[in-house]
Structure formats: C-alpha cells, structure tokens
Amino acid sequence: MSTDDQTDPRGVMRNRPDSVDVLASTVISVLRDRQAVSCEGLRQFVLDQISSRVLSKKHFAPDVVLAELRGYRLSVDAIIDLYVPAAARMLGEQWVDDKISFADVTIGTMRLQALLADASGASCVDHKVGAVRLNALVVIPQNEQHFLGASVVAAQLRRLGCEVAMSYDEDHGALTARLINDVPDLVLVTCGRLETLPSVANTIQVVRKAVGNDPTLAVGGACQVNKQRVMEITGADIVTSVAEEAVAHCLKYVNSPSTS
Template identity: 25%
Template sequence: MLESDRSAFLHDEQRHCGSILERPKGSNHTENRCCEASTGGARPMPGSRQLIEAFGEWQSCEGAPSSEGAAASAPAVQEFNRAMLGRTIESEVIPRLMMVHRTSAARENAPTLLHVNAEDISELARIVIEHDTSVASAYIDALRNQGVPIDAIFMELLAPTARLLGEMWKADQCCFTDVTIGMARLQQIVHELSPEFERENAQAFEGRRILLLTTPGEQHTLGLMIVEEHFRRFGWDCSSSAPKDVRDISRLVRAQHFDVVGLSVGGSAVLESVPASIQAIRKSSVNKSVVVLVGGNIFLENPELAARVGADAMSEDGRHAILQLRSMLTTKINTI
C-alpha cells in the first residue's frame, strides 16, 4: 500500500472508530440477541468487521482508561484514546486490511462482477442494529471494493436486509426498537448512495415517467425508495406517494401523465383493496394505456394474484420491473 493511500485509509478508519468510541457505556452494541440469532455463523467481512474486532481488543487492553469517574471530554482521556487508537490501527487493523486492498485492486479490472449472498445480508442486519451508519457504509464499501456492483447493493443487499429485519421482529428475534433503528440507518445509506446509483449506467428509459405508490393505509416505504432509485438510474422520471385512500390515487394519476404506475402491497391484510386502487388508476389516468405493476411478498408467493387484482404484471424487484417494462413498453409502441 502506498504511503499516501495508507495515510488516507488511516484517517478514514480513525473516523469510523471515533464514532464507536463516543457511544455511551452500557448501550449494549456488542451483544444483541437479535443479531446473534440472525448471523448464523456468517463469514466476517474484511474491513469494517475487522476494524470493530481490533477496536474491541483495544478497549479490553490493560491500562485503557475507564469512562467511570472521568468526563468523556477530559483532554487527558481524549489524548490517551487518540494515541491508543492510532497504535491499534497501526499494529492490528492495517496489517489485516493490506491484503484486502491488494485483492480489491486486482479485481478492479476483473470481467466478472460479484453478487451478494445470505451471509452478507445477515451481517449487514447485525451491523445496522449494533453500530452507527458509518460502520454500515464501511461494510458496503468493502463489498464494492471486492467487485459487487451498486445495483446489486441496492437490490440484493439493502432491500433483503430490510425484509430480514422485519422477519426477525415477527419471529421475536429482536425488539421493535432494534428494527426501527436498523431501518432508519438503511434509509440513510439509500440516500447516501442514490446520486452514484443514478449516474452509473446509461439512461435507457430517458423521458419515461413512473408513479410508485404504497397501498392506501400502508406506511412502509423503504422498499419503494429502493425501487425508485433503481428506476432513476435508468433515466425514469419518478414520483412516489403514500396515498390515504382511492381518491388520493385518482387525484395523482389525473394530475400528470405516467407511463407506468407501480403499486406496492405489504401483505394479505390490504389485498382486498388492491382491485379498487387499480380500477381508479385506469379510470382516472391521463394516459389511458398506462401500465400497472404490482409488487410485494404476497405476489412472489402467489404470482397468479397479479392478474386477479387487475394488474398488467407483477415484479419481484426493481431490476425485474425494468426488464419487464423494456419489453412491455416496446410492444405497446409497436402496436399503436
């Protein structure tokens, strides 16, 4: 590793460690029953995970100052912390990560892009519950350095991690507070990565417009945000909303021209209202040839429900929707 690269990396990792250092004692960010249940022996991710381990070793070192009986802002304590942290990074973290950086550099020109697996998802779920957003961002950076493309980060990592947090809560593997904090950190990551996500590829659908909606009464919007960013990447003009009722839907599609309306359905509890929502879209839409897509776990489990509720198609995720619409919209143009 070049000295300039090493210095930049040292500064970056000190920043991440500093955020961990400032956590109040007793916040229990290193042991959590939710994460223990979810990781299932997941492989440690080079980078942030090793940094956390090294920092834990430093905290347990003999002679590290206790937070009890000393103000966190005391200059002597801060100076000791900085010195010890610097030595830990020099002796523990950088040697462990040098091989990771060499491997990453070798992969930059590799023709094959990597994808996310279940262990990566479990590990990110653990991180967003136990640590702040900077650690989660470092973890994602490490994945990307290994060759995982940004669209896979959105569709194969962030969205499934959000689903996993919900499943863990339903299974009583973690508490509501854990899920809420984890979701908030995932949303922050989505916002941070969005500009690059939009720039990375050619604009294949420039000029197309899509309206993404939750089912009336539902408030879970993270999945919809991720799908929206995927569409923006391909040049779509995107709007999104969480309508309160069918009248809200009619007002939205009457106000502007949309090529596609996507409806996210959270579960069976709201399924009965979906046909009325789709009827309102078709009746009130400025574009009488509007394509209506539905998405959600209930359609993944029962694909035949899409036709039953009146949709043109169902989509597994944003990537799948893009592929479908490329074909569907071309067919519509050719038949006019």
C-alpha cells in the same frame, strides 16, 4: 559444520510458538466465515456487517457504511438489489424470533432506507441516447408498510433511465389529483401482503378512473405465488417485482405504432 535446521522433512517448522498456530487458525476461520454464503447466495459476513451497523447504538453514517461495503468489492447495484432487501428480511426474522425489538426493526429499517438513498445516488443511469424516457409512479397504498421494498424498485427504475415519483399512503383523492396533473407511462403498485390485495385492486380502479388505460399498471411485492389470479383480482397488466420486466412490458405499448 553443523547447522541448526528447524524444518522437518515435510517443511514444517519445529519449536514453533503456540501463538503462531493460534493466529493461523484465527485467520483461516475468518477467511472461512467471509466465504460463507446465505441461503440466497449472498456473502453472510457482509449481511452480518450490515445488520450490525444498522442495529448499532452508535451514530449511523450511511456514506461510511456504503464505502465499507464497496470495500468488500460489491457493486452499487448489488447493494441496492440484493443486500439491502436481504438485510431487511434479516431484521424481520430477528424480530419474529424475538431477538430484537420492534423499535430496533424500525430504526434499522430507517437506516437501511438512508443507505439505499446514498447507494441510489451513486448508481449509474442506463439511458441510451434517443431511447424513450419513461415516467413512472410507484404507489404504496394506504395501510401498506412496504416502503423499503418500493424504494428498491424505484432505485432500479431510475437506473433504467425512468423518471420516478412516489406516492406513499395517499388517499384516493390525493392520488387522483396527482395522476391528473402528471399522467405516468407506468404505475407500479406495491403489495406487501396477500391480505391487502383488495386494497390494491381499489387503488388500481382509482388509477383507471383517473387516467384510463394509458399507463401500464404493474403490481409487485409479496403477491407472486399465483400471478394470473392476482391480475384477475386487481386488474393489473402485469404482476412482477422485477423492474426490467415492468419497463419492458410498458415499452411494448409506448413504442407501438398504434399509440402514435
């Protein structure tokens, strides 16, 4: 009895419809795109999705976008620490390349801020029983536009168990009053541009004058090229954009017997 075997010796189906090949190619292409990584080692497909969501003309629901990102097997910490900052840089690059308008950047940044807030609410606090609970203040000085980056650092500090307050664009009088009312253990001043280092130095002088040398003073942001030089200019105790490093430096003095 003859059989109508549609498979050749290599196991490939003969007379297969062209649509099957097209579908297979599409699936392979999509999978390849999803595996592609950015220059920062992040999944480019996810970054493109975030960019698309925050630039969309449709209603933006941060909780829905967060759930979508979690569906890509991303941890909340990775979203906060890696993907939100990378998406913000993508917006800036697209604006510089004249692909989007300044209004688009502004709206996109505000949406990333909302996404960050939702992610921060879902993040787990790492605070061991009996551990020192630091009081931290993140300062965005006047004329700085580094609010999103400062919010990322604030979220990281909260995850480390710190109580965090934020000072945004306060004049020196308001900042002094805040510090006198509630002296923090750690003050982290953001610096988005090297050109604003003198302003950051003035802010640190205001902090020193208000509360002395008690708080650990950290400077973070885009001023990481020559850390020693930045410390000399600003009078900071440490220059870092890593929340864990700032907290560790602060704890050395909080836990020191000489401070008791």
